[in-house]
Amino acid sequence: MADHVIDINGVTKVYHMGDIEVQALRGVDCYVERGEFVAIIGPSGSGKSTLMNILGCLDKPTAGSYRLDGIEVADLDDDELAEIRNHKIGFVFQSFNLLPRMPAWKQVALPLIYAGADHRYDRAVEALKSVGLGERLDHKPNELSGGQMQRVAIARALVTDPAMLLADEPTGNLDSRSGKEVMAIFKRLNAEGRTVVLVTHDPNVAAQAQRVIRIFDGRAYDYDPTVNGQGTVKVAPVPVAVG
């Protein structure tokens, strides 16, 4: 078996909205290999966001197995999940989610506080340098451009040296030039050996990944953009129904 950062088997997620049950995920099987650059696409309402929350350990599957970096996280409690998020996952959000009025290096050092790590300033500076913001250490978010803010966010995701970067529409709030810069950083990080999982609805962004997983109606499908330009489902692996 290959070295998988993510191994998902038969994951379902059911939401209860009053008396109505909503099946957001109906049995998802997928994997991400270490060092891979994977994009997850899907229309809204497909279960894409639900899957991303589960991948990011912000939410727990109703049933099924999720192994992240060899750890079964499906049955961890809230505090253990927080620790997993801290150590194994680097989040990059569409809206950057930087804290207002806080200098860049402190933003980046934030996960280190919760990790109880030492040398926070040095590590934060190192992470900022790796995204080309070595001269913006003391800048606050309102003194940075959108592209720079997203790079600060990427530095914050990198600083704990996580098993994977999980980016949710990282270019969604950026102009095309900044978007390209940010994608270039992801590609470079991937080339340096980082595992990158990128959730997007933009086929052009997804096309820059090595592999694309398409979520549709609560299930995951392999997606091959080379089949036709519009990108249709090539393979629909038999979903494993989990009772």
Place this chain on the structure above:
Amino acid sequence: MSVFESFQVALDSLLSNKLRAVLTMLGIIIGVAAVITMLGIGRGAQAQIQAQIQQNGTNLLFIRPGSTQQGGVAQAQGSAQTLTTEDAKALADPGAAPAVASVAPEFDSFGQVIYQGNNTNTRIVGVTPEYLDVRNMSLASGEFINANQITGKSTVAVLGSSVAQTLFQGEDPVGQTIRVNSGGNNSTQFKIIGVLNSKGGTGFGSQDDQMFVPLTTAQTRLAGGGRFRGANIVSVINVQVADAAENDAAIQQVSDILRQKHHVTYQDDFTVLSQQDILQTAETATGVFTIFLGSIAAISLLVGGIGIMNIMLVSVTERTKEIGLRKAVGARKHDILTQFLVEAIVLSVTGGLIGVGIAFLLSRAIAGVSLGTLSLTPSIGLDSVLLATVFSVGVGLFFGAYPANRAASLNPIEALRYE
């Protein structure tokens, strides 16, 4: 995350919105300053009243005649003329009343006192030599009444400082002669042998506005004296108790002697009032006053606490996204809880300390202001500072707990999605 780090995180976020932090603290600042100042004023008033009561001498008992009955109708207290010089002598017997240190009977009268063109109407008190010490008085010049003058019924007088000032206006009164009109056309010449130091007002008529003559002279020559009712009547017997601890014993001994001498069978014809009773009454009154002021001030502290809760709740809502982000990057529930609790406590304790500082400034300012004869001198004790500090930590914990818990319980997904 350690407590120290929680402090850093809390300070960072408070400093990032200084105006709001200051406005939030304002409620606590005002509350704590008010509580401490009010307690200080109450305590200052208490100390002042105590000092004034003790100015009259310490460990005193005042024995006054009781009321008489005339044809079955009770007369006013003090209307009886039952206390005599002999009673006072009996009380001074150390064998019968060992708890008594000193006895000073007095006979009170009023009269018009005249010196050349000046005159004043004042209280004229017939006293014995013991009176000076018992009532804690001191001579500014000359001498006090002595035993020979008592026996000889001399017409000599010692003036209180304000009487001396009114009549002599800076001139030395000692050796001068004044005329006293006390009842009817009777006029007597008195030679002044001494002047007392000022004692200041007590709120019950000035101690300085009186004149002292030998007890026997007053009993025989002044209005209300023995010309009408026998020559040995006294108005009040001042008794000094040897030791405050023997106060109750002294009251008992004094009462026993008087009952025996007066052949009391049913109801005492005298009353004994102890200075400690007066002190206790005054203490109770000022204590109630202090509690009253303090509780009004405590209400403002409570309002300040609610202000903190209000701002913390707003802050939790406003920072929902921040909380979501912190949770996403690995903050556990108790990290968030600690952060918000520490923020609330930092706010309330800082506010409390500033409030203590303001209370000190306020009481200095108040100490300079005097209201008539009464000047308020607040005294701030370490205990009220500690109380206010502990209370403000409590306020921070209590009113911070709910918002902090709300923040800690936020679902990270919803918090991140919050706009």
